[in-house]
Amino acid sequence: MEEQRRFMKEAIDLARDNVHGKNGGPFGAVVVKDGQIIGRGINQVTTNNDPTAHAEIVAIREACRALNTYSLEGCEIFSSCEPCPMCLGSIYWAGIEKLYYAATKDDAAKADFRDSHIYEEFALPKDKRRIPTIQLMHKEAVKVFDDWSSSDHKIPY
Amino acid sequence: MEEQRRFMKEAIDLARDNVHGKNGGPFGAVVVKDGQIIGRGINQVTTNNDPTAHAEIVAIREACRALNTYSLEGCEIFSSCEPCPMCLGSIYWAGIEKLYYAATKDDAAKADFRDSHIYEEFALPKDKRRIPTIQLMHKEAVKVFDDWSSSDHKIPY
Numbered sequence: 001m002e003e004q005r006r007f008m009k010e011a012i013d014l015a016r017d018n019v020h021g022k023n024g025g026p027f028g029a030v031v032v033k034d035g036q037i038i039g040r041g042i043n044q045v046t047t048n049n050d051p052t053a054h055a056e057i058v059a060i061r062e063a064c065r066a067l068n069t070y071s072l073e074g075c076e077i078f079s080s081c082e083p084c085p086m087c088l089g090s091i092y093w094a095g096i097e098k099l100y101y102a103a104t105k106d107d108a109a110k111a112d113f114r115d116s117h118i119y120e121e122f123a124l125p126k127d128k129r130r131i132p133t134i135q136l137m138h139k140e141a142v143k144v145f146d147d148w149s150s151s152d153h154k155i156p157y
Numbered sequence: 158m159e160e161q162r163r164f165m166k167e168a169i170d171l172a173r174d175n176v177h178g179k180n181g182g183p184f185g186a187v188v189v190k191d192g193q194i195i196g197r198g199i200n201q202v203t204t205n206n207d208p209t210a211h212a213e214i215v216a217i218r219e220a221c222r223a224l225n226t227y228s229l230e231g232c233e234i235f236s237s238c239e240p241c242p243m244c245l246g247s248i249y250w251a252g253i254e255k256l257y258y259a260a261t262k263d264d265a266a267k268a269d270f271r272d273s274h275i276y277e278e279f280a281l282p283k284d285k286r287r288i289p290t291i292q293l294m295h296k297e298a299v300k301v302f303d304d305w306s307s308s309d310h311k312i313p314y
Contacts, residue, residue, distance in 0.1 A: 001293070004291075004293060005293060005294060008293045009294070009297070012294065012297050012298050015298070015301045016300075016301045016304060019301060019304045019305050019308055019311075020304070020308075022308075024312075025305070025314065026301045026302055026304065045250075045314050046227055046312040046314050048227075049221050049222065049225055049226055049227045050218055050221055050227060051217065051221065051227045051228070051229070051247065051250045051251040052209070052214050052217060052250070052251075054250075057209050060208065060209060061207055061209060064206050064207055064208065065206065068206055069206055070202050070203055070205075070206045070207060070208045072208070078293075080298045080301065081298060084246060084250075085242055085243075085245070085246040085249075085279060086242075086243050086244075086246025086247050086249075086250060087243075087246075088242070088243075088275075088278075088279065089241060089242040089243025089244075089246060089272075089275055090208065090209045090243050091288065092242075092243075092274075092275045092278065092288070093202075093208045093209070093211075093241075093243060093275075094208040094209075096288065097288065097289075098288060098289050098290075098291070099288050099289070099290045099291070100290075100291050100292075100293050101290070101291075101292055101293075102292065102293055102294045102295055102297065102298030103295060103298035103299050103301075103302060104292075104295070107298070107299050107302055108302070110302065110306075111302040111305050111306050112306075112313060115246075117249075118245075118246055118249045118250075119279065121245075121249065122242060122245065122276065122279060123280065131248065131249070131253065131254065131255065131256050132254075132255050132256070133256045133257075133258070134161075134255070134256070134257050134258075135258055135259065135261075136158070136161060136162060136165045136257050136258075136259055137162060137165045137169065137259045138259055138260060138261070140166070140259065141169050141172070141237050141238060141259030141260035141264070142260050142264050143173075144169060144172045144173045144176060144183045144237065144260075145183055145260060145264055145265070145267065145268040147173060147176045147177070147183065148176050148182070148183035148268050149267075149268050149269075151176055151177075151179075153179045154176075155181075155203040156269060157182070157202050157203050157208070
């Protein structure tokens with residue numbers, strides 16, 4: 001676990017530097033492939049005006065740029081805190097194969113970062129969620145999937 | 158619903174253009190505030206080598222740039238397809254107040270875009286998930302939250 005602790009220390013150092021540098025929330029993450037860090041991320045929500053700029057997403061985007069691919073197969077991610085639902089989703093879409101985390105979502109909640117309500121919302125039927133969710137124009141949208149399925153040029157991902 | 162149908166048509170047109178322009182997956186989204194489209198998104202996963210570049214995330218980031226803020230309070234999102242867990246998470250973090258969708262995740266699955274396994278993983282305890290998930294260095298990471306909580310410069314989000 002010595003190597004893993006080194007990568008996690010880097011993620012935690014990024015989180016700490018982000019607080020002391022007044023750049024954003026207390027979160028850091030690194031993506032590792034073959035024993036090398038290929039992407040680093042800090043939380044940049046408030047500095048970049050981007051609610052999706054959580055540490056994990058920033059690290060994943062940087063790692064993909066480094067490898068010139070949209071797939072992080074064979075990679076691991078080290079996050080200073082258990083990922084929120086958005087970031088956990090991004091980890092699955094990226095194809096990352098192992099997740100290391102340090103603080104828990106309960107620790108984050110104590111610092112006023114609460115994502116448990118988002119996890120709870122996911123488990124509810126759409127008509128019970130806090131954000132009203134309305135379906136429109138189903139038939140027109142399905143037609144686009146038909147176009148995709150019959151296209152010769154599609155790149156599956 | 159006439160105005161809402163107009164915005165959804167725009168989202169579906171973006172999705173269709175994305176297929177025919179060979180840019181990426183068959184998904185489009187628009188963010189609307191006060192009756193105006195302030196962000197447009199198409200799926201750019203394969204063209205931009207970015208697994209997080211789903212239509213909703215691209216539209217949210219564009220809307221935030223347009224408003225120069227990380228909060229989309231007072232905004233609605235129109236997505237050509239029911240959002241995946243990553244995108245649904247981003248909609249909550251952005252503070253979007255209403256979600257309109259057209260195709261369902263079952264329609265998406267028929268076109269080989271499957272996110273139901275991600276929703277299922279979320280409901281599992283961490284040690285039962287497909288991606289091995291390991292905790293390390295808890296104490297060191299909690300200390301960063303203490304630094305955040307005692308900082309005079311933090312911007313809550």
